[in-house]
Amino acid sequence: MIKKTLYFGNPAYLSLHNAQMVIKLPEVEKSALSEQFKKQNEITKPVEDIGLVVLDNKQITITSGLLEALLENNSAVVTCDSKSMPVGLFLPLYGNTTQNERFRFQIDASEPLKKQLWQQTIKAKIFNQSAVLEICLKEKHKCMTQWMNDVRSGDPDNLEARAAAYYWKTLFQDIPNFTRDREGVCPNNLLNFGYAILRAVVARALVGSGLLPTLGIHHHNKYNAYCLADDIMEPYRPYVDELVYSLVRKLGHNIELTKEVKAQLLTVPTLEVVISGKRSPLMVAVGLTTASLFKCFNGELRKVAYPEHK
Numbered sequence: 001m002i003k004k005t006l007y008f009g010n011p012a013y014l015s016l017h018n019a020q021m022v023i024k025l026p027e028v029e030k031s032a033l034s035e036q037f038k039k040q041n042e043i044t045k046p047v048e049d050i051g052l053v054v055l056d057n058k059q060i061t062i063t064s065g066l067l068e069a070l071l072e073n074n075s076a077v078v079t080c081d082s083k084s085m086p087v088g089l090f091l092p093l094y095g096n097t098t099q100n101e102r103f104r105f106q107i108d109a110s111e112p113l114k115k116q117l118w119q120q121t122i123k124a125k126i127f128n129q130s131a132v133l134e135i136c137l138k139e140k141h142k143c144m145t146q147w148m149n150d151v152r153s154g155d156p157d158n159l160e161a162r163a164a165a166y167y168w169k170t171l172f173q174d175i176p177n178f179t180r181d182r183e184g185v186c187p188n189n190l191l192n193f194g195y196a197i198l199r200a201v202v203a204r205a206l207v208g209s210g211l212l213p214t215l216g217i218h219h220h221n222k223y224n225a226y227c228l229a230d231d232i233m234e235p236y237r238p239y240v241d242e243l244v245y246s247l248v249r250k251l252g253h254n255i256e257l258t259k260e261v262k263a264q265l266l267t268v269p270t271l272e273v274v275i276s277g278k279r280s281p282l283m284v285a286v287g288l289t290t291a292s293l294f295k296c297f298n299g300e301l302r303k304v305a306y307p308e309h310k
Contacts, residue, residue: 003051
């Protein structure tokens with residue numbers, strides 16, 4: 001079953017009762033209305049159905065009991081800053097019954113294995129980028145296919161960067177001098193938000209598969225707590241790109257991160273992808289990817305299951 005994504009952009013009281021998230025509105029709670037009316041205006045959501053919670057208001061109160069229940073359910077909780085951009089991520093410390101054993105397989109992974117896994121990751125990313133260009137611009141880009149085929153173990157030629165430079169220049173060619181930059185012009189703001197949601201989904205799945213999100217196969221910035229999540233999300237980024245492209249086509253270049261736009265970006269976990277020949281919601285597919293990654297670490301598999309954009 002696909003887990004729900006809950007977004008809170010207004011003040012709210014969030015608590016736990018009988019394994020349910022209880023949502024109360026401050027203006028109702030502080031009013032002189034009857035207790036029966038207040039009770040009728042409470043909203044409840046089963047905690048077991050929640051996969052991701054986004055908190056985007058400084059006047060949200062969440063109880064420790066609810067946080068504990070969400071983390072025990074392997075839900076990810078994202079907090080946003082004053083600019084409404086995700087700034088924090090809560091994940092459970094333990095997500096699998098054989099945690100210690102799985103950590104050891106991951107830590108003991110050889111450099112050749114990690115380089116081969118990174119090669120697979122970049123090939124899948126460029127393949128999906130090429131598919132997005134074909135879908136959005138209605139034309140094939142043979143250079144992307146060539147770069148994908150030329151990726152070697154560990155990508156020593158940095159074909160990922162070469163493909164990315166061409167990809168961004170081509171995808172948003174109508175936006176003068178567009179480059180992918182966190183602080184850059186629109187729609188970088190939409191990409192930032194969408195990627196943050198994707199990162200939380202991937203980090204949650206890694207914990208659920210008993211892996212350390214910190215210990216990457218390629219990314220290794222000592223200040224980054226989610227290096228492995230940043231590795232594994234690479235082939236999934238083009239799905240966010242395609243969604244952002246559709247929003248730009250619909251709303252124009254200078255898009256604000258309004259609640260309506262965020263609502264569209266919060267559909268990332270439910271986007272349909274094809275993985276292992278079957279259609280699946282992105283959140284479910286990510287779980288299949290992280291499960292296959294562990295099997296690569298323990299020697300059961302030689303290839304990570306990544307989605308193929310159709």
